[in-house]
Amino acid sequence: LSDRTRFKKAAKALVKDLKQIKSDKVFRSVYERVAYLYIEFMASTSGTNFAELLGVTGRFLSEFDESAYKWRVSYLRGISLVNGIDYKQGKKHLNSLLSNKDVPEDIRDLARSELSSLELSNNL
Numbered sequence: 001l002s003d004r005t006r007f008k009k010a011a012k013a014l015v016k017d018l019k020q021i022k023s024d025k026v027f028r029s030v031y032e033r034v035a036y037l038y039i040e041f042m043a044s045t046s047g048t049n050f051a052e053l054l055g056v057t058g059r060f061l062s063e064f065d066e067s068a069y070k071w072r073v074s075y076l077r078g079i080s081l082v083n084g085i086d087y088k089q090g091k092k093h094l095n096s097l098l099s100n101k102d103v104p105e106d107i108r109d110l111a112r113s114e115l116s117s118l119e120l121s122n123n124l
Contacts, residue, residue: 004045011038035060036069043076053080071097071107078111082118091118 015038018031039060042053057077061070075097081090097103097111 004041008038008041008045011041032064032067032069035064036067036073039073039076043079048080048083050080050083050085053077054085071103074103075107075110075114079114082114091115 011034015031015035018027018034021027035056039053039056042048042056054077057073057080060067060073061077064070067073075094078090078093078097081087081093083090094111094115098108098115103111
């Protein structure tokens with residue numbers, strides 16, 4: 001990951017290629033993992049394009065509704081919403097993660113922390 005630009009370009013190309021052959025079980029698993037890593041990469045870079053992140057998280061959640069990564073991706077979707085796309089919808093999305101008992105506790109803690117941060121920044 002020392003060359004972030006190269007990683008982003010390669011991951012995006014790999015996701016596109018794997019999407020074409022996703023009917024194979026092995027390739028679908030690889031496609032899911034690479035798509036998830038691409039989302040994590042996008043979310044972790046400075047200057048994140050939240051509109052693009054919103055799009056890729058939406059596609060991921062619709063394609064991999066039973067994924068082990070779905071709650072983390074859903075959390076990142078909430079983050080992309082509150083960061084300039086639709087603040088109210090983002091808060092609603094993060095609150096829905098808190099109220100859903102199926103969401104793992106670590107993701108609920110992240111959502112709770114993000115909501116607390118938003119409240120603090122709005123009260124300052």
